[in-house]
Amino acid sequence: MVHLTLFIAGDTFRSQRAIANLRRLGDERLDGRYELEIVDVRDDPQAAETERILTTPTLIKRSPGAPRRVTGDLIDLDQVLMALSLTSGGER
């Protein structure tokens, strides 16, 4: 199971694109074996402070393995997997 947290800033087109791309990644590359928490920094700025979020959207992979981050609307799924040290189907 891959644990992911996505930080977005408001319900913008960019946020929606990032969420859609992430769901596609979860379904197509992780076989649906993922848990996604979405945090809107506009509602929970303290969470953004705690995680030191600078850019949005920012995706954090909590586990498995060492935590990894990637920022942007996640348009390129291969690059996202690489940035998170994940391979298709689970942990690299």
Place this chain on the structure above:
Amino acid sequence: MQERTRAGAIDKVATGIPGFDFVAEGGLPESRATLVAGTAGSAKTVFVSHFLAAGIQNFNEGGVFVTFEDSPADIRTNMRAFGWDIDRWERENKWAFVDVSPDSSGPTPIVGEFDLGGLLSRIEHAVRRTNARRVTLDSLNALFVQFADRALIRSELFRITTTLKKMGATVVFTAERTEDYGAITQFGIEEFVADNVVILRNILLDERRRRTLEILKFRGATHERGEVPFTVMERGIIVIPLTAQQLTQESSSVRVTSGNAELDQMCRGGFFRDSIVLVSGATGTGKTLLTTQFLSGGFRPKERGLLFAFEESRDQLFRNAAAWGMDFEKAERQGRLRVANQYPHAMPMEDHLVRMRDLIDEFQPTRIAVDSLSALERVFTLRSFREFVISLTSSLKQKQITTLFTSTTPSLLGGNSITEKHISTLTDSIILLRYVETPGRMRRSINVLKMRGSPHDTELREYRIDGDGMHIESPFTDVVGILSGSPRSVAAVGDNEAS
């Protein structure tokens, strides 16, 4: 189309940084963004920290520090040196850091489009939490280094500052410059984001460090022009304005004694209370004696004398005074006298000035003597020296403190020192002490060369120095050429003309 009219005068926020608000004619324009740009080591971080600290200390206004380079821990430690207890202010919710400094994980990879929404939310949150009226971002270079898309960063910074301005915060951000003179920044922030620009410089001039501050552009607001010196001392940034504090200053007609009754007579009743007097003479002409007498003239109720001694030690001065029958130790005990012994080499001009002003504010003297200005002239650059005298004299005149400067002429006979050349116009009165070479004997002459706003004795009088001090006697009637340094007896001049 929506049109906005701007009020004629822009409200300013007093920063609380000493001297800056005077130079900026009130402070920074309220609810606007100011860029503070400078090379590495130009005190940008101290400046913005001082801006926040002064907001808390002087105006009870909260502040938010967004740091892109130094860690909050480093800033807390570094700023403790200036007496700013940031830890405490954080606990009291008066100060908040937004920490965007680099961490061990390195930059986050980018896949697709993004913005700085996370940063904006964190800053807004911190501003609300501390009720901040002041926000600083230090320094923006890190953002431009981290993200290649400069247009994006510029527009995001514009969005952040616009949001903060709407929240009523005055924003100060810093950017590092690669050289002290040239483009303001490498990133064009000043054109897109800043309403105002303040340049901090740290330059080498005649082998000496010189810090200056320049306000380049205050949109729609008035301010001083040109570079103004500043210093970084125990309490932070101190800007040294070079113009008079208040031009409305009325000159005083009240007279005070020079400490020498005969000199008082030559001045038709003593010095004006708010005047600056320059005493010029070669070594051994009695400048320190005149200084001593001037100070002892203040040993009376409601008077206090402060001596800045740059040449002789306190012991020497007190011994000499005692020899002339003046009890400096007693005066000191009674609070009528303070002697500040300073070594002129020890610090830069700005620091001398600030320390002197601090002591003046603390002791509240009615008369001040500086013995000698020449000692300072030798260690400052000419420009610094002149700025020093301008700044010091304007604040002394404002406080109506009678001031006596001494200046040592380089040659024994006649002579003109650099000091005189550069500050004579800043003084109200000039007294010349000169050696007079006459057949078989060296004599001394005193002359009141100038006394603004008063008739005065124009004669060159002979004076003697003995165990009681200085005694001014009758005019020289038989010698000419004293001030030009080539005294001749009048009879000799007549002979030459006849032949």
